[in-house]
Amino acid sequence: MRIYQWLDSRLNLKSVERTLLDEPIPGGASWIYVFGSATLFLFLLQAITGMFLAVYYAPTPDHAYDSIQFIEEQVTFGAFVRGLHHWGASAMVVAIGLHMLQAFLYGAYKPPREVMWMVGVVLFLLVMAFAFTGYLLPWDQTAYWATQIGLNMVGTVPVVGEFLMRVMRGGEVLGALTLSRFFAIHVLFLPALLISLIAAHLFILRRVGPAGPWTDARASLGSETFYPRQVYMDAVVMLVVFTVIGSLALLVPFPLTDKANPADTSFVPVPEWYFLFYYELLKYVHGPLEPLATWILPMVVILIMLFWPFIDRNPARNPIRRPVAIGAGAVFLLVVFSLLGLSLKNLYAVPRVDPAVVRGKALYAEFGCAGCHRIHGAGGAVAPDLSFVGDTRPEREWHVKHFKDPQSVSPGSFMPKFPLTDPQLNDLTSYVLSLKKTP
Amino acid sequence: MSEHQGEGDEGGASTPVGTRRTFFGWVTTVAAGLIGFGLAVPLVGYVISPALKRRERPWVDVGSLEEVPLGDPKQLDHVTTIQDGYLKNQSQKAVWAVKRPDGQVSVFSPMCTHLGCGYRWDGDVKQFKCPCHGSVFDIDGKVVAGPAPRPLDLLPSKIENGRLLVVFKEFKPGTKDIVEL
Numbered sequence: 001m002r003i004y005q006w007l008d009s010r011l012n013l014k015s016v017e018r019t020l021l022d023e024p025i026p027g028g029a030s031w032i033y034v035f036g037s038a039t040l041f042l043f044l045l046q047a048i049t050g051m052f053l054a055v056y057y058a059p060t061p062d063h064a065y066d067s068i069q070f071i072e073e074q075v076t077f078g079a080f081v082r083g084l085h086h087w088g089a090s091a092m093v094v095a096i097g098l099h100m101l102q103a104f105l106y107g108a109y110k111p112p113r114e115v116m117w118m119v120g121v122v123l124f125l126l127v128m129a130f131a132f133t134g135y136l137l138p139w140d141q142t143a144y145w146a147t148q149i150g151l152n153m154v155g156t157v158p159v160v161g162e163f164l165m166r167v168m169r170g171g172e173v174l175g176a177l178t179l180s181r182f183f184a185i186h187v188l189f190l191p192a193l194l195i196s197l198i199a200a201h202l203f204i205l206r207r208v209g210p211a212g213p214w215t216d217a218r219a220s221l222g223s224e225t226f227y228p229r230q231v232y233m234d235a236v237v238m239l240v241v242f243t244v245i246g247s248l249a250l251l252v253p254f255p256l257t258d259k260a261n262p263a264d265t266s267f268v269p270v271p272e273w274y275f276l277f278y279y280e281l282l283k284y285v286h287g288p289l290e291p292l293a294t295w296i297l298p299m300v301v302i303l304i305m306l307f308w309p310f311i312d313r314n315p316a317r318n319p320i321r322r323p324v325a326i327g328a329g330a331v332f333l334l335v336v337f338s339l340l341g342l343s344l345k346n347l348y349a350v351p352r353v354d355p356a357v358v359r360g361k362a363l364y365a366e367f368g369c370a371g372c373h374r375i376h377g378a379g380g381a382v383a384p385d386l387s388f389v390g391d392t393r394p395e396r397e398w399h400v401k402h403f404k405d406p407q408s409v410s411p412g413s414f415m416p417k418f419p420l421t422d423p424q425l426n427d428l429t430s431y432v433l434s435l436k437k438t439p
Numbered sequence: 440m441s442e443h444q445g446e447g448d449e450g451g452a453s454t455p456v457g458t459r460r461t462f463f464g465w466v467t468t469v470a471a472g473l474i475g476f477g478l479a480v481p482l483v484g485y486v487i488s489p490a491l492k493r494r495e496r497p498w499v500d501v502g503s504l505e506e507v508p509l510g511d512p513k514q515l516d517h518v519t520t521i522q523d524g525y526l527k528n529q530s531q532k533a534v535w536a537v538k539r540p541d542g543q544v545s546v547f548s549p550m551c552t553h554l555g556c557g558y559r560w561d562g563d564v565k566q567f568k569c570p571c572h573g574s575v576f577d578i579d580g581k582v583v584a585g586p587a588p589r590p591l592d593l594l595p596s597k598i599e600n601g602r603l604l605v606v607f608k609e610f611k612p613g614t615k616d617i618v619e620l
Contacts, residue, residue, distance in 0.1 A: 022452065022454070024451065024452035025452075028453075045478075048478065048482070052482055052485055052486070055485075055486060056524070056525075058525070063525060063526070066525040066526070067524075067525045069525065070524060070525035074489075074525075075485055075488055075489065076484040076485060076488035077481035077482070077484045077485045077488075078485060080481050081481060081482065081485050222451075222452070222453060223451070223452040223453070224452055224453050224454065225452045225453070225454040227454075228454075228455060228460055228463035228464050228467065229455055229463055231463070231467050232463035232464075232466050232467050235466065235467040235470035235471060236466065236470055238470060238474060239470040239473055239474055242473075242474045242477060242478075246477060
């Protein structure tokens with residue numbers, strides 16, 4: 001306290017304190033105003049956990065995966081810190097979404113706050129860029145193939161797409177150059193941009209003041225200082241958010257998939273939930289219309305979001321007197337959440353590929369079965385075609401016996417006996433049984 | 440405004456005063472404290488944990504017992520795997536093995552206890568000699584001459600199925616006491 005007084009007598013801190021804490025909030029403090037602070041808190045949490053992850057992380061294809069595994073398995077609290085960063089990213093998207101929804105509903109983008117809204121939209125896009133670049137860093141199968149798809153989408157943009165994709169990828173293939181530039185963007189470029197824009201966002205807030213309630217009647221109740229009641233509400237929400245993320249980090253493990261293997265094209269990646277609606281949309285649009293979904297629609301939506309304060313020129317802030325704007329917002333959310341819902345439903349409806357089938361497929365390759373057998377046109381033609389052997393010969397027992405001793409069930413067969421262990425027999429059988437017309 | 444009334448006035452904006460103000464301030468402080476504590480403890484543990492962990496050194500097979508003649512120290516080379524965080528490095532290491540008449544084997548660290556140079560065995564005079572500063576040790580590792588402050592460092596060793604197993608360690612040179620690195 002005495003140090004504070006000593007500093008205050010020299011630096012005149014009291015007036016700064018007043019400016020910061022006595023900011024008037026029209027209509028008084030409210031729980032509905034907490035989302036901006038929650039987002040800012042989550043950004044700080046991401047920044048802190050990110051710095052600590054960087055203590056052990058190595059951004060090269062040789063070591064990225066091993067270094068994350070080291071954090072997960074060897075470093076005390078490593079899995080917790082990584083969990084905080086992972087769940088914090090999701091939470092940040094949720095918090096931004098709610099913050100934008102609140103600003104939209106309250107008409108807080110209307111004059112004189114147009115620029116604050118626009119800076120906010122850019123901040124949202126930056127957060128999405130954080131999500132995209134951060135996703136590659138663990139260099140596991142999910143990371144690698146999800147990023148591959150993301151890059152391919154950029155490639156579908158006409159004229160400049162190919163060029164843009166190559167710039168993002170850095171090299172001929174998704175590899176060392178891609179990883180190091182994604183790392184640099186994620187931990188150096190984007191944070192610098194984000195911090196500057198957060199500063200601009202807050203600066204504008206202090207210049208024009210918070211929007212407050214949408215009805216003049218409530219606003220005329222008079223304003224209340226930011227401290228202590230709004231600060232208290234913000235702090236309580238931050239604690240709740242931290243508790244939720246911390247619990248998720250402790251209770252829901254977020255394991256790595258296998259190390260990225262550019263040769264394994266059978267891996268089906270699933271993007272993070274906040275990109276799922278977009279992923280789902282792309283399933284419905286094919287052929288010449290594909291660019292419509294991959295970039296025209298997103299571009300249009302982003303431009304509408306960005307310039308929304310100039311598109312919606314209705315001066316009213318009360319939602320009841322803005323049926324068009326509220327209707328448009330509702331339709332947008334309905335579409336996004338329907339796509340998200342559909343995507344989640346499909347994801348859980350699709351039977352996950354049985355790992356035994358995957359192992360069996362590897363054995364099929366390892367023992368050179370394709371030297372004699374053919375599946376969907378690939379392989380030799382001297383032995384029976386196996387494309388639909390799961391339909392023509394569905395008995396498991398038969399296959400197991402056959403692999404052990406082909407001649408015992410198929411007299412005269414020239415298929416050799418392969419030295420298979422019992423688990424290998426099972427895996428190979430699972431694989432051939434999976435070869436059906438309808439999976 | 441009285442102490443216990445809820446509203447004050449601050450430049451035209453109302454503000455809670457008295458016990459209400461104290462309550463809000465207190466809750467804010469507690470929330471900030473809990474978040475800070477919940478972050479600080481794991482993050483400190485996260486940063487210092489590798490510094491506190493002692494490497495587990497494995498038993499390494501350095502060769503067959505038959506390779507070591509009685510009373511004639513022999514340098515045994517072996518490849519040891521060193522775990523460096525998430526990296527594994529293969530490294531060539533040597534030890535000196537001495538077989539005694541009773542069949543026991545002593546294994547010495549290959550570094551002179553003076554400043555860590557590699558020494559060699561002089562079979563003519565039956566002494567270990569360090570070429571750097573002239574330290575001399577007898578076959579038991581005891582200092583015979585020169586600046587070495589302590590005898591040669593013994594490494595833990597055992598014999599299994601006629602093979603000599605050693606735990607490779609390094610020690611701080613130049614000190615009278617044995618300090619493991």
